[in-house]
Amino acid sequence: MTVTLDDIRAAAERLEGNALRTPLLESPLLNAQLGCRLLVKAECLQLTGSFKYRGAFNRISQLDPETWAKGVVAYSTGNHAQGVAAAAKHAGTEAVIVLPEDAPEVKKRNTRAWGAELVFYNRDTDDRAAIAEEVARKRGGAALVPPYDHEHVIAGQGTIGLEILEQTEAMGTRPDAVVIPVGGGGLTAGISTAVRALCPETRFFMAEPAAYDDTARSLAAGKRLGVDLSPGHPTTFCDALTAPMPGEITFSINRTTVNGVLVQSDDDVCRGIYTAFNDLKIVLEPSGAIGLAAVVSGALEKSCGAIKGRTIVVIASGGNVDAATFCDALKKGAPR
Amino acid sequence: MTVTLDDIRAAAERLEGNALRTPLLESPLLNAQLGCRLLVKAECLQLTGSFKYRGAFNRISQLDPETWAKGVVAYSTGNHAQGVAAAAKHAGTEAVIVLPEDAPEVKKRNTRAWGAELVFYNRDTDDRAAIAEEVARKRGGAALVPPYDHEHVIAGQGTIGLEILEQTEAMGTRPDAVVIPVGGGGLTAGISTAVRALCPETRFFMAEPAAYDDTARSLAAGKRLGVDLSPGHPTTFCDALTAPMPGEITFSINRTTVNGVLVQSDDDVCRGIYTAFNDLKIVLEPSGAIGLAAVVSGALEKSCGAIKGRTIVVIASGGNVDAATFCDALKKGAPR
Numbered sequence: 001m002t003v004t005l006d007d008i009r010a011a012a013e014r015l016e017g018n019a020l021r022t023p024l025l026e027s028p029l030l031n032a033q034l035g036c037r038l039l040v041k042a043e044c045l046q047l048t049g050s051f052k053y054r055g056a057f058n059r060i061s062q063l064d065p066e067t068w069a070k071g072v073v074a075y076s077t078g079n080h081a082q083g084v085a086a087a088a089k090h091a092g093t094e095a096v097i098v099l100p101e102d103a104p105e106v107k108k109r110n111t112r113a114w115g116a117e118l119v120f121y122n123r124d125t126d127d128r129a130a131i132a133e134e135v136a137r138k139r140g141g142a143a144l145v146p147p148y149d150h151e152h153v154i155a156g157q158g159t160i161g162l163e164i165l166e167q168t169e170a171m172g173t174r175p176d177a178v179v180i181p182v183g184g185g186g187l188t189a190g191i192s193t194a195v196r197a198l199c200p201e202t203r204f205f206m207a208e209p210a211a212y213d214d215t216a217r218s219l220a221a222g223k224r225l226g227v228d229l230s231p232g233h234p235t236t237f238c239d240a241l242t243a244p245m246p247g248e249i250t251f252s253i254n255r256t257t258v259n260g261v262l263v264q265s266d267d268d269v270c271r272g273i274y275t276a277f278n279d280l281k282i283v284l285e286p287s288g289a290i291g292l293a294a295v296v297s298g299a300l301e302k303s304c305g306a307i308k309g310r311t312i313v314v315i316a317s318g319g320n321v322d323a324a325t326f327c328d329a330l331k332k333g334a335p336r
Numbered sequence: 337m338t339v340t341l342d343d344i345r346a347a348a349e350r351l352e353g354n355a356l357r358t359p360l361l362e363s364p365l366l367n368a369q370l371g372c373r374l375l376v377k378a379e380c381l382q383l384t385g386s387f388k389y390r391g392a393f394n395r396i397s398q399l400d401p402e403t404w405a406k407g408v409v410a411y412s413t414g415n416h417a418q419g420v421a422a423a424a425k426h427a428g429t430e431a432v433i434v435l436p437e438d439a440p441e442v443k444k445r446n447t448r449a450w451g452a453e454l455v456f457y458n459r460d461t462d463d464r465a466a467i468a469e470e471v472a473r474k475r476g477g478a479a480l481v482p483p484y485d486h487e488h489v490i491a492g493q494g495t496i497g498l499e500i501l502e503q504t505e506a507m508g509t510r511p512d513a514v515v516i517p518v519g520g521g522g523l524t525a526g527i528s529t530a531v532r533a534l535c536p537e538t539r540f541f542m543a544e545p546a547a548y549d550d551t552a553r554s555l556a557a558g559k560r561l562g563v564d565l566s567p568g569h570p571t572t573f574c575d576a577l578t579a580p581m582p583g584e585i586t587f588s589i590n591r592t593t594v595n596g597v598l599v600q601s602d603d604d605v606c607r608g609i610y611t612a613f614n615d616l617k618i619v620l621e622p623s624g625a626i627g628l629a630a631v632v633s634g635a636l637e638k639s640c641g642a643i644k645g646r647t648i649v650v651i652a653s654g655g656n657v658d659a660a661t662f663c664d665a666l667k668k669g670a671p672r
Contacts, residue, residue, distance in 0.1 A: 023359050028422070029449045045359065045618075106614065281620075284617075
């Protein structure tokens with residue numbers, strides 16, 4: 001139960017011509033400010049506005065024809081929903097998406113626009129996995145596309161790692177560190193597996209919202225721990241990073257590949273959103289900006305040691321955000 | 337006094353490794369909504385946040401060493417300023433930039449950050465060209481880098497046209513129409529020259545703010561006409577498109593290559609900004625969004641005839657915008 005470089009290379013072949021090769025952006029002015037070479041992998045420009053399409057497509061394209069014909073089912077905070085809906089549509093099969101009733105409107109609207117059927121759940125009281133399994137059973141055994149804890153999904157996300165290495169090589173550099181937003185850990189597991197196999201000196205840091213610091217605490221404890229979801233628990237506007245516990249497969253990978261977790265406040269994230277807007281001209285949702293936040297807030301440097309002169313790659317994982325949330329974050333994140 | 341395909345190919349060689357090859361973005365959901373294949377050339381992701389760096393670099397890299405050593409001077413509404421400042425810095429020479437005192441703060445700040453010296457003028461009362469010539473004279477004959485009316489500048493912007501043809505070919509299509517924001521006309525002159533030489537069936541449309549419709553009226557009259565700049569004249573928030581009259585060289589090219597001008601209100605432009613935010617996840621300044629506005633507002637279809645099933649390329653020319661202006665535009669441009 002693990003993911004290899006070969007799995008990720010096979011995923012890259014499946015995705016060729018189906019997913020976009022997103023650009024690795026940089027701003028010379030921002031580099032001068034930070035003292036490092038900061039390269040931003042703009043997965044907000046990926047089909048459906050986030051990296052999630054990669055894993056979903058890699059999973060769905062490996063289903064046997066009989067299962068395929070029954071459609072697919074997924075539960076998601078929103079971006080995985082769109083990824084699965086789009087991948088299912090491209091494959092000519094149906095998708096049913098189980099998603100939280102308070103997900104951003106743009107995510108609901110787009111998931112519907114990709115032709116998926118929506119089933120809603122309550123983030124605090126319902127078990128989304130159980131609901132999804134019930135839907136799959138009713139369809140005579142439709143395949144689940146889990147948001148992170150599946151080898152095919154992890155391998156799909158890992159294709160980002162291969163692209164980063166090709167792109168940094170073309171730029172005449174290698175990544176000294178990669179900073180990755182973490183919810184369930186699929187993105188980190190895929191990228192760190194790919195990059196470590198080909199560039200063993202690279203270090204990996206996950207960026208996590210303070211209100212959902214399950215990954216930081218799990219790594220410290222050496223075992224998977226969940227967040228406390230009792231009434232009044234802390235919340236975050238990083239709606240795509242609210243998985244309550246690391247995945248089983250993802251944790252078993254990430255505990256061996258990751259060097260540290262950078263826990264960020266929502267205010268830090270606002271600075272990340274503003275930097276992406278002002279210096280890179282891309283739209284990032286809160287969850288998509290947390291990696292950038294961890295660099296501009298100084299958290300990476302604190303955890304990693306000096307970053308001066310280093311090449312730092314940040315995964316800007318998604319851009320699906322309502323205008324009101326975005327503008328509120330720009331106000332809070334602008335320099336005083 | 338004209339620009340050839342060979343000039344543009346030579347410019348592309350000079351720019352290789354110096355300018356970015358910007359992505360050609362698309363949104364399948366937006367395509368489904370519009371009924372055409374809409375490809376957006378994201379020059380907001382170019383070095384300095386706009387296409388202007390291309391023309392500036394192509395001009396500065398052809399100066400003789402003696403002139404070079406005296407530095408360069410430019411006048412600009414802001415994006416050209418940053419382009420010249422960055423190109424001069426890369427070339428190890430100095431830049432003095434003459435720019436309007438009411439230019440967006442982000443443009444002033446970034447121009448300074450690239451190491452340029454700033455000289456301000458009043459948009460309504462001063463002659464910016466005269467001020468720039470005076471500065472150049474004081475420096476013993478520093479070279480001017482005009483914002484649009486120069487063959488080297490036009491050829492630099494034309495490299496976008498070459499990239500579009502390579503990128504559309506890789507996507508298995510050809511541009512039926514290209515929509516280009518117009519101020520002085522340099523971007524249109526370069527792109528239309530390059531694309532027409534290699535793809536003669538492509539049609540070209542310029543998108544222009546209603547308050548500065550000098551290009552539309554000039555093309556209709558068959559001669560260059562200026563806008564009325566007397567007190568109380570109409571204004572636009574498309575600050576990069578307020579050249580008061582088409583350039584001499586640019587007009588002589590564009591009158592033979594362009595099929596129509598799409599005059600857009602500031603409200604139309606807000607819709608363009610919102611669409612770029614929501615569907616493409618890129619940050620566009622008003623002037624950069626006017627081409628996209630001309631498609632989503634229906635103006636292109638009205639002027640061009642049916643766009644259903646066609647491949648439409650839009651130049652998203654820049655992304656240098658203050659957060660307050662951007663958020664105001666998002667509010668106005670969101671669907672009701």
